[in-house]
Amino acid sequence: MKKLTVMIVSSVLLTSFLAGCTSKTEEPAKPKSITLNALFMKQAGYSEDAIKEATDAFIKENPNIKVETTFVPYEALEQKILVSNGSYDAVLIDAPWTAKFVKAGVLKEVTDKVKDADRKDIFDGALSAMQYENKLYGMPWLNDVKYLFYNKEMLTQAGISAPPQTWDELIADSKILKDKKIVEFPIVWSWKQAEALSVDYTMIAASFGGQMVKDGKPTLNEKANIDALSFMQQSMKTGLTNPSSPEYLEEDVRAVFSSGKAAFALNWTYMFGMANDPKESKVVGKVGIATVPGTSKAPGATTNGGMGLSIAKDSKNPEETWKYIQFLASKDFQKKHAKDALPIWKSLFSDAEVVATSPELINVSKKQYEHIVNRPVVPWYGQLSTELQTTVQKALFEKETPEVALNKLQDKAKEIASK
Structure with missing residues (x-):
């Protein structure tokens, strides 16, 4: 009997032990805790607060993933990405950098990560900014173009019934405004020796029928490009x-226009909201927005100012990084912040809540998005842009004629492209 009791107790203990082992084995493993580092640009359409708020929401949904955000000026962003050496997982890139970054090997390809249905719902200009040689290297995120802003009250005082549709009309209207002493300098541009100048030249040249690069080869001294630079010089x-203007960036343009010292200005989407903000502007309620003027040769084109979020090539957590990127590029996020920047998603432009944020802007943007041009998608664009800025300013200050300036730039561009 004693022996039987021992056997029963032993059996019970063994069963309990095995049950305990089985229980431990079936417990789901806790997700590994990781930290992502994301690099953004200051004043990139969406505010830092909006990005941080969205990041906090992402972390709440994914408690095993922490995200550290860094914000730098636009002028420092490109170089910071190129020399990051694994410091960042998600990086914000500008449209003309894609080709250069791919050649430098700093981005991961994500062609297979974006579904066909999503591609069809994203504006072509936004998607193409993230592509190079038919491969995708990021998710479009910030959908932005330049528009013509005008002071409605000034135009009414001058007897001008509608905003100019061509550059000739812009000059004619400006002359009326100046002659009637309504405003001393009717037009203001962001023509400082910086990327802002390259942006404006790209779209003005396109409206004259010009292109800086065709089939990967520079074509800077074509007549249409010379005509565009001549227009800029004449203005x-x-x-x-x-x-x-040759000292101004976009924020300077906004300040001048918002203070009531200009009738016309070209700027990005963000200015529409800020120029109508009583805390930032003296022209609230007087701000008009229209498509960029064109010529008899081509409609008014605008430069693609879109930016996207990419996975850095050296990221140790690419899947988690892509999950974070998808969260920020989601329709929910873009709908919530449609007042800060227009969505990349076509379907949201029919969403009543999105349209209600700014009916006038949405209406104009639909027309403008039909005429978008990219800055040259070549790995050597950065060098070309730097040379272009110097060239254009020489013409603006009448140190060289537009033809001479662009002939010299053509020779320089050939040299850059051949390296």
């Missing part, structure tokens, strides 16, 4: 353009 010579 300075006539005294219709604010003489400080």
